[in-house]
Amino acid sequence: MAIEHFVTNDALNIKMATILQTWPLYRLFEYTGAEQVATLPKYLSLFCDNCAKNTFWEAHFYSGENNKDGFTSKQYKCRNCANRQCSYYFYWKKEQQTCRFFKVGQYPELEEQVSKTLEQALKLEDLKMYKNALRLRNFNLGIAAVAYMRRVVENRMNDMLEILHEAARVHNAPAEVLARHEEVKNERRFSVKVDYAGDLLPTNLRPEGHPNPMAVLHELASDGLHAKSDEECVDIFDECRQTFEYVFGKMRIETEEAKTFVKGMVRLAEKRAKAGEPKQK
Numbered sequence: 001m002a003i004e005h006f007v008t009n010d011a012l013n014i015k016m017a018t019i020l021q022t023w024p025l026y027r028l029f030e031y032t033g034a035e036q037v038a039t040l041p042k043y044l045s046l047f048c049d050n051c052a053k054n055t056f057w058e059a060h061f062y063s064g065e066n067n068k069d070g071f072t073s074k075q076y077k078c079r080n081c082a083n084r085q086c087s088y089y090f091y092w093k094k095e096q097q098t099c100r101f102f103k104v105g106q107y108p109e110l111e112e113q114v115s116k117t118l119e120q121a122l123k124l125e126d127l128k129m130y131k132n133a134l135r136l137r138n139f140n141l142g143i144a145a146v147a148y149m150r151r152v153v154e155n156r157m158n159d160m161l162e163i164l165h166e167a168a169r170v171h172n173a174p175a176e177v178l179a180r181h182e183e184v185k186n187e188r189r190f191s192v193k194v195d196y197a198g199d200l201l202p203t204n205l206r207p208e209g210h211p212n213p214m215a216v217l218h219e220l221a222s223d224g225l226h227a228k229s230d231e232e233c234v235d236i237f238d239e240c241r242q243t244f245e246y247v248f249g250k251m252r253i254e255t256e257e258a259k260t261f262v263k264g265m266v267r268l269a270e271k272r273a274k275a276g277e278p279k280q281k
């Protein structure tokens with residue numbers, strides 16, 4: 001991992017919160033600067049199963065507390081219900097020129113939960129692979145995690161195109177884009193499908209000047225993957241996960257709602273038309 005140089009106190013606090021909240025165990029963060037910061041951030045944002053939502057979690061520090069002296073632990077409590085606690089075990093110390101930080105344990109464990117909507121959308125076999133992928137990712141085994149993720153995405157690619165096609169229809173995509181649907185679904189090359197997924201993505205989800213969110217899926221099948229480290233693969237994994245879960249989660253629900261809404265309107269219009277017809281004698 002590249003060393004981050006001359007981080008400010010604020011930047012370090014934000015980074016530490018991100019590491020505690022989302023980074024895998026054993027992933028090393030190495031930095032210089034922010035010498036005065038020797039305690040973890042006071043607040044984290046984590047999911048609380050008791051509150052059933054993301055809440056702020058708070059840690060208490062005694063005056064002069066030093067978390068930056070080798071292996072130690074720290075507890076956070078949900079501020080909303082004060083009924084759930086999260087413990088972190090980590091290493092943090094200044095060695096020669098740089099400071100090194102990594103987690104060695106946490107309880108409850110990093111979130112391996114798959115959202116309800118995704119669970120419903122995946123077949124049992126894919127769901128199992130997806131959970132394996134998440135577990136590997138959480139132990140910083142990014143290369144293996146990406147391999148599992150690739151299998152799941154390849155297996156579900158046509159379902160993904162189905163949802164995206166529906167969303168594209170709802171958003172009035174050009175007819176020539178919509179027309180390629182069946183042809184691409186029968187296509188064998190993964191990269192062609194990914195490109196088409198990018199074309200189908202509604203324009204409001206791909207702001208100009210930014211990479212298409214679907215493009216990250218190319219990474220799963222790219223030759224360049226062989227040269228990447230576990231850490232780099234974790235980053236690729238996280239991006240792919242976001243895209244994948246968005247399509248099977250929010251987008252699937254929204255397009256289904258839109259479809260139901262349109263159907264309802266059609267039915268209403270038919271009813272009204274019928275009521276307007278002259279009665280037959």
Ligand SMILES: [Zn+2]
Nearest residue numbers: 048051078081
């Ligand atoms: Zn709570």
